Amino acid sequence: MTLVAFLAISVAGMLLTLLTQPFAMLSRLVAIVSLAAALAAALVMNPNDSVTVGEVQLSTTWFVGFFLTALTASSLLLCLIGLVTGWPERLAPAALATLAGVGVAISSTDPIVALVAAAAATAPAALVASRVRSTPLGMTVGVAELRTLALVAAASLLAALTFVSTNANWNSDDSSFVTALAFLVLAGAVAVRSGTVPFHVPAALLSRSGEGLGLVLSLVWIPTAFGLVALSWSSGTFVGVPGDWLDRAVVAVQIVAVATLILGAVGAMLHDEIEEIVVYSIVQDAGFILLALTARSDDAAGPARLWLLVFVVAKSALVAWAAAVSRTFESSSLGDLRGWLRRAPILGLALAAIVAATLGWPGSPVFEARDTLVSLGLPDWMHFLGTAALLLALAYYVRLLAVGVMTPTATVRRAAGDWPHWPRLSKVADEAVEVAAIEPATGEATDAAAASTVHIDSSPAASTTSAAEGAPHRRPRFSIRHRLAAAWRMNRPLEASLLVLATAVIAAVVAAGGFGASDASQSGIALDGAAAPPPNPSSMGSGQQPTGEPSTGPSPGPTLPLSLFPTPGPSPAPSAAASGSPEATVGN
Amino acid sequence: MLDPAVFAAVAVVLGGVVAVAARDGRVVVLGLMLAAVAASLVASPLPNSLAVSARILGAMLAAYLLWAAVGSGSVSSAGSAIGLVAEGCVAVAAFAIGLAIAPVDPLAGPVEAQAAGLSMIALAVVPLIDRDVFRMGVGVTLLTLGGSLLVEAWSGPTAPLGQLAMAALLIGIAGSTSLLIPSAEAAEAAAERPGAPEASAEGAEAADAEQPAAQPVPAPSRVSAAHGKPFQVIVKPGSAAPVDSQPTRSIEPERRPRPMTADPIDPDDWLAWEALEPEHVRRPSIGAARHPAVPSSAPTDKPAVKKPTRSRPNLHGKP
Numbered sequence: 080m081t082l083v084a085f086l087a088i089s090v091a092g093m094l095l096t097l098l099t100q101p102f103a104m105l106s107r108l109v110a111i112v113s114l115a116a117a118l119a120a121a122l123v124m125n126p127n128d129s130v131t132v133g134e135v136q137l138s139t140t141w142f143v144g145f146f147l148t149a150l151t152a153s154s155l156l157l158c159l160i161g162l163v164t165g166w167p168e169r170l171a172p173a174a175l176a177t178l179a180g181v182g183v184a185i186s187s188t189d190p191i192v193a194l195v196a197a198a199a200a201t202a203p204a205a206l207v208a209s210r211v212r213s214t215p216l217g218m219t220v221g222v223a224e225l226r227t228l229a230l231v232a233a234a235s236l237l238a239a240l241t242f243v244s245t246n247a248n249w250n251s252d253d254s255s256f257v258t259a260l261a262f263l264v265l266a267g268a269v270a271v272r273s274g275t276v277p278f279h280v281p282a283a284l285l286s287r288s289g290e291g292l293g294l295v296l297s298l299v300w301i302p303t304a305f306g307l308v309a310l311s312w313s314s315g316t317f318v319g320v321p322g323d324w325l326d327r328a329v330v331a332v333q334i335v336a337v338a339t340l341i342l343g344a345v346g347a348m349l350h351d352e353i354e355e356i357v358v359y360s361i362v363q364d365a366g367f368i369l370l371a372l373t374a375r376s377d378d379a380a381g382p383a384r385l386w387l388l389v390f391v392v393a394k395s396a397l398v399a400w401a402a403a404v405s406r407t408f409e410s411s412s413l414g415d416l417r418g419w420l421r422r423a424p425i426l427g428l429a430l431a432a433i434v435a436a437t438l439g440w441p442g443s444p445v446f447e448a449r450d451t452l453v454s455l456g457l458p459d460w461m462h463f464l465g466t467a468a469l470l471l472a473l474a475y476y477v478r479l480l481a482v483g484v485m486t487p488t489a490t491v492r493r494a495a496g497d498w499p500h501w502p503r504l505s506k507v508a509d510e511a512v513e514v515a516a517i518e519p520a521t522g523e524a525t526d527a528a529a530a531s532t533v534h535i536d537s538s539p540a541a542s543t544t545s546a547a548e549g550a551p552h553r554r555p556r557f558s559i560r561h562r563l564a565a566a567w568r569m570n571r572p573l574e575a576s577l578l579v580l581a582t583a584v585i586a587a588v589v590a591a592g593g594f595g596a597s598d599a600s601q602s603g604i605a606l607d608g609a610a611a612p613p614p615n616p617s618s619m620g621s622g623q624q625p626t627g628e629p630s631t632g633p634s635p636g637p638t639l640p641l642s643l644f645p646t647p648g649p650s651p652a653p654s655a656a657a658s659g660s661p662e663a664t665v666g667n
Numbered sequence: 668m669l670d671p672a673v674f675a676a677v678a679v680v681l682g683g684v685v686a687v688a689a690r691d692g693r694v695v696v697l698g699l700m701l702a703a704v705a706a707s708l709v710a711s712p713l714p715n716s717l718a719v720s721a722r723i724l725g726a727m728l729a730a731y732l733l734w735a736a737v738g739s740g741s742v743s744s745a746g747s748a749i750g751l752v753a754e755g756c757v758a759v760a761a762f763a764i765g766l767a768i769a770p771v772d773p774l775a776g777p778v779e780a781q782a783a784g785l786s787m788i789a790l791a792v793v794p795l796i797d798r799d800v801f802r803m804g805v806g807v808t809l810l811t812l813g814g815s816l817l818v819e820a821w822s823g824p825t826a827p828l829g830q831l832a833m834a835a836l837l838i839g840i841a842g843s844t845s846l847l848i849p850s851a852e853a854a855e856a857a858a859e860r861p862g863a864p865e866a867s868a869e870g871a872e873a874a875d876a877e878q879p880a881a882q883p884v885p886a887p888s889r890v891s892a893a894h895g896k897p898f899q900v901i902v903k904p905g906s907a908a909p910v911d912s913q914p915t916r917s918i919e920p921e922r923r924p925r926p927m928t929a930d931p932i933d934p935d936d937w938l939a940w941e942a943l944e945p946e947h948v949r950r951p952s953i954g955a956a957r958h959p960a961v962p963s964s965a966p967t968d969k970p971a972v973k974k975p976t977r978s979r980p981n982l983h984g985k986p
Contacts, residue, residue, distance in 0.1 A: 133717065133718070133827030134828075135827075137828075183828075191825060192826065192829045192832050195833055195835075195836055196836075199836040201839075202843050205846050218849050221800045225804055225847060226795070228839075229810055232840070233811075233814060236814030237814070
């Protein structure tokens with residue numbers, strides 16, 4: 080029932096948020112409350128929960144709950160940051176719709192349901208991309224978005240076909256061509272959705288369209304969820320499967336992954352706009368998802384899941400960091416942001432935490448996960464690319480930090496930074512605020528309150544006139560409530576920086592294996608239990624049943640002392656009859 | 668007696684042909700709705716009422732979303748380049764091939780589903796390579812319908828939750844299309860913009876002939892869109908753009924500085940032209956420049972001589 084509650088909250092929240100869009104404040108309130116409720120439902124999600132809907136079982140595992148919690152928490156934190164830096168109108172409903180789709184996709188034991196739901200979960204990206212539809216750039220973005228959706232839908236349906244085709248007999252001499260084609264199309268869908276090289280142009284256009292926080296939905300959350308389902312499908316279908324066609328498809332995906340690891344980092348180093356640097360950083364790290372697809376080994380499943388968890392939280396923090404920097408300094412160009420670290424040390428700490436979460440350190444789980452994915456996904460002679468990608472990523476992060484310690488520009492000096500500020504109201508402003516508190520019903524009080532607001536945020540010279548106009552002949556008595564309200568308004572950059580720092584710290588903890596992330600990543604999703612035996616080319620043409628070794632189901636997760644879930648135990652291994660195995664699925 | 672799946676498959680093909688060939692946006696939506704509704708019935712045996720209801724409701728909701736986007740009549744499809752008959756022939760040929768071939772033996776579903784699925788995929792190819800957002804959305808919908816029909820044919824009846832997921836996917840595609848359809852003004856602006864990818868070559872040449880050459884100006888730093896501040900370049904007419912080490916980019920035509928004109932005169936107002944001194948103005952011919960009073964900014968060989976400004980005494984004591 081906890082899964083049903085999560086799905087119901089997500090769908091209802093999405094609908095309510097969309098319906099209340101004309102009322103800005105109400106829509107924001109509904110969005111925040113819906114995300115908070117969804118986060119609570121994800122946190123209390125029972126790892127052994129299951130519900131049957133029309134012959135298909137939806138079952139949760141430990142990792143399913145953890146992944147949904149990470150997605151929901153990232154959504155909520157980014158929306159809270161959006162309250163400070165600029166509210167992304169359509170991010171919250173799109174995130175809620177994606178959460179509902181992802182919830183069905185990763186808990187379904189039926190491969191058709193899982194893959195179609197994963198494809199449907201990618202559609203809400205249009206909600207974010209449509210924000211710029213009235214511009215020529217928006218038309219290009221829209222065309223790219225629809226083409227990506229077409230590829231994702233086609234790949235999902237083809238993958239679903241190959242997953243359940245073990246009972247069907249392909250009339251072909253080499254039926255591995257079909258599964259290799261499905262692998263190539265599905266990996267292509269993951270690559271295009273993630274914006275990997277050479278499919279990075281739509282992502283770059285999206286960064287130039289000023290999406291801000293909305294970038295994270297299109298480039299992080301949706302590709303990660305779709306990649307998770309694709310990884311489960313891949314590991315369940317291709318483990319130990321020989322075939323020339325499949326080898327060629329894997330080589331093609333490896334080329335894309337290598338190009339992404341190198342050129343993504345180069346792109347991040349060459350660009351001067353923070354949004355573009357962030358986008359290329361996301362693109363580079365998405366290359367590890369492709370490496371996990373090419374690994375074709377059970378050993379890659381755990382590291383890949385851990386990497387996906389870290390990817391979600393760390394890249395969400397990075398997008399939030401970029402939005403906070405742009406908001407604090409009113410510019411997103413590195414040329415204007417020299418010295419940003421001196422004025423915003425909390426954002427500097429957040430960036431350091433993000434770097435630690437993304438790259439890890441020797442011995443840390445995320446570092447080992449990256450290393451494992453490179454080792455299993457690439458040939459031996461290309462393992463140096465793992466180190467190269469690490470160093471290149473480190474280079475553009477160090478560049479950001481180095482720019483921050485340089486001599487501040489006028490733009491940076493003009494900004495307040497994220498140091499805490501306390502309103503130092505002059506005597507005249509105190510009087511004005513006092514009048515506003517004493518005579519709230521009169522028009523003079525309103526004018527005086529306005530004057531006080533102007534006086535707080537402007538220079539003393541500029542406020543002299545307004546203060547003189549509204550100065551009453553009373554003994555001032557200042558209210559702490561107004562002072563607190565003024566302090567809240569003055570410290571918006573500090574609030575944004577603290578939220579970004581919290582997100583970055585959570586990412587670093589997850590990267591270090593905290594909250595039970597390491598052990599949760601050892602358990603799979605429900606689709607893993609429905610892994611079909613790989614089709615054997617020699618047997619497919621003759622109508623015999625495939626004889627390949629079935630992949631292992633989700634391994635049980637050990638009990639953790641630090642867990643987000645109430646009963647962290649072994650994830651259930653869905654039974655063959657109810658888990659959508661070929662015998663159970665075909666012919667339902 | 669014929670299987671109802673046959674009628675449903677024929678209805679799917681008919682709806683697909685109408686959706687691809689029609690030019691009126693509302694007819695396109697009706698064709699898509701016919702195809703989507705009929706696709707849920709191409710099964711043997713028919714799925715239970717819950718699954719069929721979910722698919723039909725999903726198809727109607729998807730059609731409604733598209734109808735809301737095109738209902739004003741401002742959005743229309745480019746239609747088929749080869750015509751209704753040719754599209755019908757393509758669909759029928761693909762349908763016949765689907766009836767003849769057997770890539771999977773034995774089929775778990777009706778062969779009509781395979782035929783209709785191949786027909787839908789064949790119809791979706793051309794719209795998918797178009798650059799019209801609405802037409803591309805039609806292509807994505809047809810491709811998804813075709814894929815779902817192939818799944819039905821090759822792997823057997825889909826579970827009710829699978830039908831529900833398919834309905835959600837169709838709604839998502841229709842919703843994405845309706846959201847991404849640009850407004851008519853934006854589409855016209857994009858079509859007239861020389862640098863835009865959507866602009867035709869002829870349109871670009873015509874626009875370049877009317878507009879002066881692009882002036883390089885320093886590229887300003889973009890401000891985060893979170894603040895809602897637009898990208899704006901302001902260059903005062905007649906003043907040289909500041910040059911520094913920043914890279915340059917061309918100003919878009921509508922943002923180019925207009926030549927400074929004293930009093931724009933209607934080219935058709937001949938009395939006004941006669942009243943002016945003939946040595947200062949040139950009578951415009953039919954089809955001449957739109958801004959007749961541009962002698963000061965017209966390119967000449969002589970350097971512009973700045974007239975000395977007459978200093979006036981400050982009688983009021985104002986600064």
